[in-house]
Amino acid sequence: MFLHSLKIGNVELENNLILAPMAGVTNQPFRMICKEFGPGMVCTEMASARAIFHDDKKTNRLLNIEGEKRPISIQIFGSDEETMGYAASYASQFADIIDINMGCPAPKVVKNGDGSKLLLDLEQAEKVMKAVVKNAKVPVTLKYRKGWDTNHLVAVEVAEIAERVGISAITIHGRTRTEFYSGKADLEIIKKVKQAVHIPVIGNGDVVDEQSAYRMFQETGVDGIMIGRGSFGNPWIFQKIAYFLTTGDKLPEPLKDEKLKVMKHHIALAVKEKGEIAIKELRKHIAWYTKNLKNSSEFRNSINQIETEPELITKIEEYFETL
Numbered sequence: 001m002f003l004h005s006l007k008i009g010n011v012e013l014e015n016n017l018i019l020a021p022m023a024g025v026t027n028q029p030f031r032m033i034c035k036e037f038g039p040g041m042v043c044t045e046m047a048s049a050r051a052i053f054h055d056d057k058k059t060n061r062l063l064n065i066e067g068e069k070r071p072i073s074i075q076i077f078g079s080d081e082e083t084m085g086y087a088a089s090y091a092s093q094f095a096d097i098i099d100i101n102m103g104c105p106a107p108k109v110v111k112n113g114d115g116s117k118l119l120l121d122l123e124q125a126e127k128v129m130k131a132v133v134k135n136a137k138v139p140v141t142l143k144y145r146k147g148w149d150t151n152h153l154v155a156v157e158v159a160e161i162a163e164r165v166g167i168s169a170i171t172i173h174g175r176t177r178t179e180f181y182s183g184k185a186d187l188e189i190i191k192k193v194k195q196a197v198h199i200p201v202i203g204n205g206d207v208v209d210e211q212s213a214y215r216m217f218q219e220t221g222v223d224g225i226m227i228g229r230g231s232f233g234n235p236w237i238f239q240k241i242a243y244f245l246t247t248g249d250k251l252p253e254p255l256k257d258e259k260l261k262v263m264k265h266h267i268a269l270a271v272k273e274k275g276e277i278a279i280k281e282l283r284k285h286i287a288w289y290t291k292n293l294k295n296s297s298e299f300r301n302s303i304n305q306i307e308t309e310p311e312l313i314t315k316i317e318e319y320f321e322t323l
Contacts, residue, residue, distance in 0.1 A: 001245075002016075002214070002217040002218075002245045003015055003016065003017070003241075003242055003245040003246055004016060005040075006040060006200060006223060006224050007200070008097060008139050008141060008168050008169045008200060009097070009138070009139025009140075009168035009169075010139065011071050011096050011097055011138070011139055013040035013041050013071060013224075014038075014040050015038070015039070015040040015242060016040055016202075016223060016224030016225065017038070017039045017040055017213075017224065017225060017227065017238050017241055017242060018039055018040060018041045018042070018043065018073075018171075018202060018224060018225070018226045018227070019031065019034050019039045019041070019042040019043060019226075019227060019231060019238070020043060020143075020171075020204060020226045020227060020228035020231075021043035021044060021045060021046055021073070021075040021099065021101070021143070022045065022228055022229075023045050023046055023104070023106070024045065025045070025232070026042065026043060026044060026045050027045060027062075027270075027273075028064060028065070028068065028269070028273055029266055029269035029270040029272075029273055029278075030235075030266070030285070031043075031044070031065075031068060031072070032068060032069075032269055033235045033262060033265065033266050033269065034231060034235045034238065035068065035069045036235070037235045037236055037237070037238045037239040038238045038239050038242055039227075039238040040071075040224070041071050041072065041073055041096075041097070042068075042072055042073070043072070043073040043074075043075055043099060044062060044063065044065065044072065044073070044074045044075055045062050045075070046075045046076065046077045046101045046104060047059050047062045047063055047074065047075065047076050047077070047087070047091070048076075048077060048078060049076045049077065049078030049080070049083040049084045049086070049087035049088075050078055050080070050083050052076070052083070052086065052087040052090055052091070053082075053083040053086050053087060063091060063094065063095075065094055065095070070096055071096035071097060072095060072096055072097075073095065073096065073097040073098070073099045073141065074091045074094075074095035074097070074098055074099065075098075075099040075100075075101050075143070076088065076091060076098065076099070076100065076101065076132075077100075077101035077104060077109065077114050077115055078114055078128070079112065079113040079114045079117070079118055079121075079124060079128060080128075081127050081128055081130075081131035082131070084100070084128050084131050084132050085131035085132060085134060085135040086135070088131070088132040088133075088135040088136040088140070089135040089136065089137070091136075092135075092136050092137035092138050093137075095138055096138060096139075097138055097139050097140070097141055097168075098132060098136045098138055098139075098140050098141070099140075099141045099142070099143055099171075100128065100129060100132055100140065100141070100142045100143070100167075101114075101115055101143055102115065102116060102118045102119060102125060102142060102143065102144035102145075102158070103115065103116050103143050103144045103145045103173050103177075104116060105145070105177045105180050110177070116144070116145050116148060116177035117148075117177075119144065119145065119147055119148045119152060119154055119158065119177065120148050120152060122154060122157060122158065122161065125158065125161065126161050126165060129142065129161065129162060129165045129167060130165050130166075133165055133166040133167065139168035139169070140166070140167050140168055141167060141168055141169045141170065141171065142158075142162045142167050142169075142170045142171070143170075143171040143173070143204070143226075144158055144170070144171075144172060144173070145172075145173045145175055145176055145177055146172065146173070146174055146175065146176055146186055146189045146190075147176045147177070148176060148177045148178065149176050149177065149178040150176060150178075152176075153176070153189070155172055155189050155190075155192065155193050156189075156192055156193055156196045158170075159172070159193045159196050159197045159201070160196060160197060162197075162199070163197045163198065163199050167199065168199060168200075169199055169200040169201070169202060169223075170193070170197070170199065170200075170201055170202065171201075171202040171203075171204050171226050172189070172190050172193045172201065172202070172203065172204060173185065173204040173205045174186035174187060174189055174190050174203070174204070174205040174206075175205055181229070184206060185204075185205025185206040186205075187203075187215070187216065187219045187220050190203045190205075190216075190220040190222060191219065191220040191221060194220055194221045194222055194223075195221070200223040200224065201222050201223055202222060202223060202224040202225060202226050203216045203217075203220050203222035203224075203225050203226070204225070204226040204228065207225050207226070207227050207228075207230055207241075208227075208229070208230035208237075209230065209237070209240070209241075210240055210241055210244035210245075210250055212230075213225055213227075213241040213244070213245065214244065214245065217245075225241075227241075232285075232288040233285065233287070233288025233289040233290070233291055234288070235262065236251075236254050239251065256320055256323050259289060259320075260316065260317070260320045262289075263285075263286065263289050263316060264313060264316070266282070266285060267279075267282060267309060267312060267313065268309075270282055271309050276307060276308055276309055279306060279307050279308065279309065279312055280307070282312075283300075283303060283304060286300070286303060286316070287300045290319070293323060294322070294323055295319075295322070299315075299319045302315060302319075303315055303316075
C-alpha cells in the first residue's frame, strides 16, 4: 500500500524510498553500498553552486556519479540566481534530478544566506527556484525545513511557491533550522504540506526503522520517504523497510558475516575512489557499522591510527572473529 513506484517529472523511481543527501556522508562509495539494498533513488552530497560556477576541482569530484546505478539526484546549494542557474545547467549534463538545498542548518552555510537561511527570504527563495527550473534540463526538486524557527513556519507557503514555479517534487524535513536535529520531527506539518499541493511530497526526519517509516506514511500521507541518519552504518534499512511495508513482517538483523562483507566492500570502493587517504574518512562509517557490538568502543579506538587498507581489513577481521 505505502511502497510503490514514484514519478518525479519524467523520472520514474522503482520505489519511493530515497537516500537523503548528507554532507560528508553520501559520497560515491556510500551511495553505491546503499544502492545494493534497493532505494528508489540516492542523492549526492550538497555541492556549492558558487564553487561549480568557478570550476572548483574538489566540488566537481562531488558530482562524479560515473558507474552508479540510476536514478541519481545531485543537490546544489546557494542563494544567488545566476550561480544557481549555472550550476543547474551544468549538473543537468549528468544528473537525473537536480535538488535545491534549502534545509542545511550548518552555520558556515547559513552565514552566506544559503541553505535554510533562504526560509527567511521567500522572495529570494522563489527567484532561486525559478532560476534552477529555467536552466535545468532535468526535473527539479526542493529539500527544505518547516521554517527557520517557530516564529517563521513557512512550510506550506514554500510548498505552494515551489509548485507554482515548476518544481517537480518537494522533500520536507519536519524541523526548524534552530532545532537542527533535536526533538522530534513534526509529522503534522508534513501532512499539511502534503494536503496543500499536488506535486509529490517526500517526508523526512526521524525515519530510522520499519515502524518510523510506517508512521511517516500513515500519519502524513506522503508520496515517499527520505532516509538520512537512519542509514548510518545501516544500508540494510532500505531493504528492511521495503520488506516490512510489503509483508508486515521484519527481516532478521544482518549476520556478522554479512556485515563484515559489506564493510570490506565499502572500504574497497572508498580506496578505489580516493586512494588510502579514504581510510581516515572511513573511521566514522566503521564506528557506525560496529555501534552496539561487543567491545565496539575499544575496537574503534584501536583503528584510529591505522592508515593503510591491509592493516584496516586485518584489524576488522580480527575484531569480527571475537564476536
